[in-house]
Amino acid sequence: MPWLMILVLLLALILFGVGFTLKILWVVAAIVLILWLLGFVLRSAGPSGKRGRWYRW
Template sequence: MVPLLVVLLLALILFGAGFALKALWWIAVIVLVIWLVGFLARSTGPSGKRGRWYRW
C-alpha cells in the first residue's frame, strides 16, 4: 500500500511541476513578445535619435 501511495504522490508532483513549467514557458513567451513590440515601436526623441523605451 505504501509503495502505491508513493508512486501516486510522485506522479502528482511531476504532473504539477510539468504544468507549472509549461505555464512559465507561456509567460516567458508573452514577456518576450511585449519586449520586442516595445523595442520596435519606441518613439524618436527631440534630437531625432531613438530614446530608450524603458526607464532603467
C-alpha cells in the first residue's frame, strides 16, 4: 500500500501549502489596509485649498 502513503503525504503537502498561502494573503491584506488608511489620512489638498475626493472613480 505505498500509494496510500503517497496520497496521505500529498494531502498533507497540499494542506500545508494552502495554510501558508492564506497566511501570506492575510499579511498582504493588512499591508494594503494600512496603506489605504494612510492615503485617506494624508491626502493632499487640491489647488483650491480644500481636500479633494479620497478616491479616483
